[in-house]
Amino acid sequence: QKEVEQDPGPLSVPEGAIVSLNCTYSNSAFQYFMWYRQYSRKGPELLMYTYSSGNKEDGRFTAQVDKSSKYISLFIRDSQPSDSATYLCAISSGNTPLVFGKGTRLSVIA
Amino acid sequence: DGGITQSPKYLFRKEGQNVTLSCEQNLNHDAMYWYRQDPGQGLRLIYYSQIVNDFQKGDIAEGYSVSREKKESFPLTVTSAQKNPTAFYLCASSKAPIQGYMNTEAFFGQGTRLTVV
Numbered sequence: 692q693k694e695v696e697q698d699p700g701p702l703s704v705p706e707g708a709i710v711s712l713n714c715t716y717s718n719s720a721f722q723y724f725m726w727y728r729q730y731s732r733k734g735p736e737l738l739m740y741t742y743s744s745g746n747k748e749d750g751r752f753t754a755q756v757d758k759s760s761k762y763i764s765l766f767i768r769d770s771q772p773s774d775s776a777t778y779l780c781a782i783s784s785g786n787t788p789l790v791f792g793k794g795t796r797l798s799v800i801a
Numbered sequence: 802d803g804g805i806t807q808s809p810k811y812l813f814r815k816e817g818q819n820v821t822l823s824c825e826q827n828l829n830h831d832a833m834y835w836y837r838q839d840p841g842q843g844l845r846l847i848y849y850s851q852i853v854n855d856f857q858k859g860d861i862a863e864g865y866s867v868s869r870e871k872k873e874s875f876p877l878t879v880t881s882a883q884k885n886p887t888a889f890y891l892c893a894s895s896k897a898p899i900q901g902y903m904n905t906e907a908f909f910g911q912g913t914r915l916t917v918v
Contacts, residue, residue, distance in 0.1 A: 699841060723905035734807075734891055734909035735844075779843065783905045788834055788859065793843035 694718055697780055697792025706801050710767040714780035714792045717761065721790075724756050725781040726765045729794065735779055739765065770799045803828045807892050807910035813918050814879065814886060822877045822913045824892035831897035833875035834907065837861060838889040847890075850875055851897050879915065887917050 697714045704710055712726075723742055727735035739754040741747045741763075747754045755764040763782075767774055777796045781789040805826045814820045826833065832851045836844040846859030850869040864883025869875055875894075879886045893907040 697843075725905065727909075732889075732912070732914070734805075734911045737906060737908065740906055781907075785905060788832075788846055788849050789905065789907055791836075791844040793841065 694790050695780060695782055695792045698795055699793050701796040701798060703798045703800060704770055706770060706772060706799055708770050708799070710765075710770050710774070710797060710799075712765040712767075712778050712780075712795050712797070714763050714782075715761055716763070716782050716790075718784070719758075719761070720784040721761075721782045722758075723783045723785055724754070724763050725783075725789065726752075726754055727779040727781060727791075729777045729779060731776075738778075772799050772801045774799050805892060805894055805908060805910035807890075807913050809913060810911070812913055812915045814915060815918060817881045819878055819880050820915065822879070822890055822892075822915070824875045824877065824910060826873055826875075826892075826894045826910075828894055828908065829872075830894035830908075831872070832895045833869070834893040834895075835859075835865075835867065835875070835877045836891045836893065838891060838912075844891065847877065886915055889914050 695716045726739040728738045729735040741754045744756050744758045751768045753766040775798045777794040779794045780792040783789050808823045834849040835847040845861050847865050848867040850856035866878045890913045892910045895907040
């Protein structure tokens, strides 16, 4: 079983839709959870960072962590064409480098 | 502006040749990382370094070498032993406030695309 599983998509939605992106993980020692956004041929940029279970909101983005289910989510409200990118989840125990999911490619159609 | 600079942006390598990818950061971060990204594979860790003059192998270190002589620099050499080097290489850095622990917020450079010709 891979440490982090992420559906690669592609996911295509109309502009204004709510997008849900998800990852599952296997190691209960993980306690730091991140989402990165990567545009084509660019480096990933940190979008959201959460610690432990719960929700964190930043503008149109909400990150959710359920440690009991080993499940993390990123919600994008009122999606825009500029949100079209690959979204990578990343997880760490704190004393090891980040482990990444494979990324989900999202297209928001105007 | 603070950030991570990778160079060159594009690199071409002939069969049997060693090439070195540059990564420099001015964020005063202690930890630096090299990842490789292939289509459909996500990011895979090659090497990482928490302090100067020390580094550890990641999941796919074979065919690669690194050095960490300065805090701000972490070059990656792709050797001829790496049989499939064509990929997008990403360098990242993060704070390490406590020895043995890495601040989990890693920041990335813009990548180097390496192609074997």
